[in-house]
Amino acid sequence: MQFENTIEFARAADAADSLKNFRQQFIIPVIDGKEQVYFLGNSLGLQPKATAAAxxxxxxxxxxxxxxxxxxxxxxxxxxxxxxxxxxxxxxxxxxxxxxxxxxxxxxxxxxxxxxxxxxxxxxxxxxxxxxxxxxxxxxxxxxxxxxxxxxxxxxxxxxxxxxxxxxxxxxxxxxxxxxxxxxxxxxxxxxxxxxxxxxxxxxxxxxxxxxxxxxxxxxxxxxxxxxxxxxxxxxxxxxxxxxxxxxxxxxxxxxxxxxxxxxxxxxxxxxxxxxxxxxxxxxxxxxxxxxxxxxxxxxxxxxxxxxxxxxxxxxxxxQASMPALHSKRLQLSNYAWWLLQQLPIKNFTILTPDNTAERGCQISLLMHRNGKAVYDALMQDGFITDWREPDVIRFAPVPLYNTYEEVFCFVNKLEQLLSA
Ligand SMILES: Cc1ncc(COP(=O)(O)O)c(C=O)c1O
Known part of the structure; x- marks a missing residue:
């Protein structure tokens, strides 16, 4: 996939995603009327809608x-x-x-x-x-x-x-x-x-x-x-x-x-x-x-x-989704996040997670060089659910079952705004 740093590209990638309908099987958290970008499947995965009936x-x-x-x-x-x-x-x-x-x-x-x-x-x-x-x-x-x-x-x-x-x-x-x-x-x-x-x-x-x-x-x-x-x-x-x-x-x-x-x-x-x-x-x-x-x-x-x-x-x-399809989308989402992070003009962080795709799953860990906690707090405030690991790491994990390319794009975009502020 040839990535582009535009929301149109991200939306087109979502439209072409064969797993896109699986997101509808999950309850996406809404806080104060705003649907959250939930990147914490590495901590607690989202609730399937079928769980309550089960x-x-x-x-x-x-x-x-x-x-x-x-x-x-x-x-x-x-x-x-x-x-x-x-x-x-x-x-x-x-x-x-x-x-x-x-x-x-x-x-x-x-x-x-x-x-x-x-x-x-x-x-x-x-x-x-x-x-x-x-x-x-x-x-x-x-x-x-x-x-x-x-x-x-x-x-x-x-x-x-x-x-x-x-x-x-x-x-x-x-x-x-x-x-x-x-x-x-x-x-x-x-x-x-x-x-x-x-x-x-x-x-x-x-x-x-x-x-x-x-x-x-x-x-x-x-x-x-x-x-x-x-x-x-x-x-x-x-x-x-x-x-x-x-x-x-x-x-x-x-x-x-x-x-x-x-x-x-x-x-x-x-x-x-x-x-x-x-x-x-x-x-x-x-x-x-x-x-x-x-x-x-x-x-x-x-x-x-x-x-x-x-x-x-x-x-x-x-x-229903099958593991091969999930692995393929996981890799694409993670590669897109990786590529977008590389495009950022200001990089006040080091990516801890290896670049090599064989050594990387959904999660990407950013070692923040300064103001990391403030960046994390601002992300959370704006509905980007990630987590903070002391002393200086923000972890986020786009998950193939319910996350989208658009969410990844918006997250990196927000990060750029915060890093340049
Ligand atoms: C790598 C690892 N090992 C062990 C645990 C502890 O798991 P539990 O609380 O289910 O025993 C966790 C919890 O997040 C973990 O991430």
Whole structure:
């Protein structure tokens, strides 16, 4: 697409967009009568119009059948999980039985650590990204202490080189190679929440395995955003949340991928609960944990069907749109934003997100050189919903399901006005 810096071009691109009608399936926030330009799908995705009816359907089923709703009604709750995994399998590139929809992200990271962080002798180190999302850092810290180790001895953080903002793949691979004799696990982000950098998960997994370690990923900012092929990349496990790009609501139910090679591995430790118990014999209520021989075997508790219903309403939209079409529009929107930013005469900012499209998803992070907070406040005031990350970063994420080229044009235009004011 040959970009132009005009609103006419942006409107023509929207008119030609094969996904343009999907925006109508979402509730676009309106504040003081003004429709907002919502660029925060990287934080909380917008509400699908179908969500309310999906929740109501569960409430009606509950009202009508009480506990029998598990077995009766339009969508019996007992098998509701199975209606979520086919769509998620396409989104994360997995086999449906490699996915369990359960809990929330930090809880699931802890659960995966129980199974996949198996320190043995001196092979007890974990490699992670420096400045990982704080919840991940707290997870590492407390989990490592639980084993009686000290985080300083166990965690190896790979950081950007001096003067650089993003982490070079070669430096990640070099760290894995250096620690190959004492490495237990590489647990990395799919896409860094601050810089927007996408990591080479295939290369990281390959290197971790070559070093005799396991590889897992936190896909909070990756699921529903970038292309993922977890099974093909041979990733051992991954966890994500569903409230960002997956539009499943605040505190939505999380997801876990566990490669099928682990499903029957009885040597793995896990924290178990009755919902992970073999379905055929669960209600015999007997002693001795027998796991379901899929990723569902990591479930602990009775799932929240209300959260499942909100998730299903959102996933249905992904099914209609298809991942290849979404990836193609994501790239175009992001490239347009990138190109417009390059045209600005005054650049009081550095773009933290890599230029290379393989290392970029929806999100673009602007490191503001001065008056960043004032620029952010003025954007918000004018209905451009972005976010501010201390000390000096504005993040914005045009999302292919509901954002438009015109919104991207107007945003960069507004930024130009503010930067030159
Ligand atoms: C990269 C990353 N990891 C972990 C979390 C924590 O997720 P949760 O609050 O669902 O546990 C977040 C939340 O935004 C995140 O962005």
């Amino acid at each position: 929740l109501q359907e569960v409430l009606t089923q509950w009202a009508t059948y009480g506990v029998e709703g598990f077995f009766m009604g339009n969508k019996p709750w007992m098998d509701y999980h199975d209606s979520l995994t086919p769509a998620l399998a396409k989104i994360v590139g997995a086999l449906p039985h490699e996915i369990s929809v359960m809990n929330q992200l930090t809880v699931n990271l802890h659960l995966m650590m129980i199974s996949f962080y198996r320190p043995m002798g001196k092979r007890n180190k974990i490699i992670c990204e420096a400045k990982a999302f704080p919840s991940d850092q707290y997870m590492f810290e407390t989990h490592i202490k639980h084993y009686g180790f000290s985080p300083e001895d166990i965690l190896i953080e790979v950081a950007p080189r001096a003067g650089e903002h993003t982490i070079r793949t070669e430096d990640i691979l070099a760290a894995i190679e250096i620690h190959k004799d004492d490495l237990a696990l590489v647990l990395w982000g799919g896409l860094n929440y601050y810089t927007g950098q996408v990591f080479d998960m295939a290369a990281i997994t390959h290197a971790a395995h070559a070093a005799g370690a396991l590889a897992g990923f936190d896909l909070a900012h990756a699921a529903g955003n970038i292309e993922l092929q977890l099974h093909q990349w041979n990733v051992d496990f991954a966890c994500w949340c569903s409230y960002k790009y997956l539009n499943s609501g605040p505190g939505a139910v999380g997801g876990v991928y566990i490669h099928e090679r682990f499903h029957n591995d009885i040597s793995l430790q896990r924290y178990a609960g009755w919902w992970g118990y073999d379905k055929a014999t669960r209600f015999k209520m007997e002693k001795g944990f027998i796991p379901i021989n899929t990723a569902e075997g990591w479930q602990l508790s009775t799932p929240s069907i209300l959260l499942y219903a909100a998730h299903k309403a959102a996933l249905d939209i992904f099914e």
